Amino acid sequence: MKIKKLFLVIALLAIFSSYYASAYDFECPENWSPATVEFGPDANGCSWVVSFCYICQIFYGGNITGYIRIMNTAPSELSKSQGCSFPEDPGWLMDELLEFYGNQCTIPACSTVYCQNIIQEFPLCWQWWIMGNYYHGKYVYYKWLEACPGGGYCQIVRKICYDYVTGQYDLDCQDWVTTYQIINLNCQTEEIPKPPDPDPPFIGTRIETECYKRYTCP
Numbered sequence: 001m002k003i004k005k006l007f008l009v010i011a012l013l014a015i016f017s018s019y020y021a022s023a024y025d026f027e028c029p030e031n032w033s034p035a036t037v038e039f040g041p042d043a044n045g046c047s048w049v050v051s052f053c054y055i056c057q058i059f060y061g062g063n064i065t066g067y068i069r070i071m072n073t074a075p076s077e078l079s080k081s082q083g084c085s086f087p088e089d090p091g092w093l094m095d096e097l098l099e100f101y102g103n104q105c106t107i108p109a110c111s112t113v114y115c116q117n118i119i120q121e122f123p124l125c126w127q128w129w130i131m132g133n134y135y136h137g138k139y140v141y142y143k144w145l146e147a148c149p150g151g152g153y154c155q156i157v158r159k160i161c162y163d164y165v166t167g168q169y170d171l172d173c174q175d176w177v178t179t180y181q182i183i184n185l186n187c188q189t190e191e192i193p194k195p196p197d198p199d200p201p202f203i204g205t206r207i208e209t210e211c212y213k214r215y216t217c218p
């Protein structure tokens with residue numbers, strides 16, 4: 001009996017692992033670097049595992065530009081059990097990614113006459129995921145939102161430099177005005193509410209809804 005129970009536990013862990021890993025499968029354009037980093041906690045005390053592609057310098061729109069494209073974001077394992085939802089304002093994550101980019105790439109000092117063009121792309125389309133488990137004779141479900149890879153982005157274009165005196169980034173270098181543009185939107189615009197518990201019940205992890213446009217692009 002103990003052997004059968006152990007086999008069941010191992011099988012369930014394998015199922016969880018395979019579904020969990022699939023959430024972070026992504027490919028970057030040629031010569032870009034992939035990264036998966038846990039950021040947080042956010043304002044709600046939740047941490048997020050973010051998969052993204054970046055390149056320090058690319059010739060784009062006639063300028064040498066840095067580029068960061070978020071491919072997926074999901075709550076950490078602990079945050080899933082806390083029922084975390086990604087904050088309504090994703091600005092905190094854009095700041096975290098900018099800090100990451102600054103540690104990996106060269107950003108000109110504000111004391112020079114140069115600015116670094118940088119583009120950040122944040123996913124607009126998200127979908128509900130659900131994880132089911134069985135505890136003490138009843139089914140328990142955790143539900144959260146993940147970004148839909150390829151569902152469309154809000155493209156944010158900035159000119160930045162780094163102020164070594166204050167230790168801060170100037171996001172409007174040379175009085176540049178940040179621009180926003182929707183790129184390749186490919187999901188429904190009507191909001192999809194948190195889904196009910198499944199019937200029949202299940203154990204495992206799966207996508208529960210279609211993608212929908214959760215964020216605007218200012």
